[in-house]
Amino acid sequence: MRKKVAFLINPSKRDQLNAYVNWVKSRVEMDLAIFDEKWPNSLAPYDEVWVMGGDGTFNYFVNRYPACSLPIGLFKGGTGNDFYWKLFGDISREMHLLAILEAKVESVDAGQVNEMLFLNGVGIGIEGEVLRSMEAIRYIKGGLGYYLAAIPALFRFKHYRISGLPVFLCMVFNSSRAGGGFHFFPMASIEDGELDMMVCKPLPVWKRLIYMPIIQAGKHVHLPFLNFSRIRQQTISCDRVLRAQVDGEVLESKTFEFQVLPAKFEFIVPINL
Known part of the structure; x- marks a missing residue:
């Protein structure tokens, strides 16, 4: 048959x-x-x-x-x-x-944030702003399009707070990369029953620009202003409503509740x- x-x-x-x-x-x-x-x-x-x-x-x-x-x-x-x-x-x-x-x-x-499932990952804050900019340049594929959208956001985005701590970027991923080739989590596995979380401390604009290609290449995991952890369940409460990108889709919230869905x-x- x-x-x-x-x-x-x-x-x-x-x-x-x-x-x-x-x-x-x-x-x-x-x-x-x-x-x-x-x-x-x-x-x-x-x-x-x-x-x-x-x-x-x-x-x-x-x-x-x-x-x-x-x-x-x-x-x-x-x-x-x-x-x-x-x-x-x-x-x-x-x-x-x-x-x-x-x-x-x-x-x-797979992962879940609030009511949404995801396969790749979630970027809270600047990632949501980059996604909004990318809507205007989606005809440019891959990393170049991401660069063109990200650079203006790197200049204008202001840090936010998670549980009182200042943060420039928070990402929770199931897989390794996003943005057409930015290896945010080169160590990530999609079969380990966990999600990977990265929190970046506030950075001056010049450091944001310098480290962008280093992050693209996945050479950033030992940088002192980044904190990596593995989670199964986590609630992230921000000090204001933020736009997050979820596998290229937009989610706006002040609170983001994450959980892993093993072997989904x-x-x-x-x-x-």
Whole structure:
């Protein structure tokens, strides 16, 4: 019996991704149900689900189908593709499709902040401001777009307080990177049952600019103004309402309640992992 697969495409990028979708269809012998406008109410009729898009699309998927127990295959189709990279690295399109068809499945953690699930991570404060700026330059993909959005925010963002302590940046991640290649948590595992937390002390503007490329490369974990920890559950209370980015989506709050969801989803990964 042929496998039945729900293939969910980011509707806002349907035209851009159409050639990639057709390429996949021409190379598989499965019953592919393509959803590039409206996604199905239920995934129950299917054996697997494939999702094509970027980090925002994957975030939308896990929040729309939080109880999904099907094997999930991710296809790169966004601006950053950071969670895709965590699973597949920089392999070719052909090798990626081979991995999807081989269908080796691993249980992967997710995180939750307030009522939202996330796969990559959450940045509170300046990350939310960077995301707002990136909306105007989303056509510039990867780290360059993040740089162009981040630099103005580095100049204007003012620190905030968590439990009375001044903080420039607080991030809680499940995976390793965001922003199209900024390795905020190079040590992070998506299978350890924990989230990684980083708190940065207030910095003058010149230090913010100097350390930005060091953070991008993941060479910052021993810097004295950064504190790293691992958590399973944590409530972060800020002294004002802040904008946070959650896998490229916006969440505004004064209080952020985090918890890890161990082995929450089943993702298809390369056979050699």
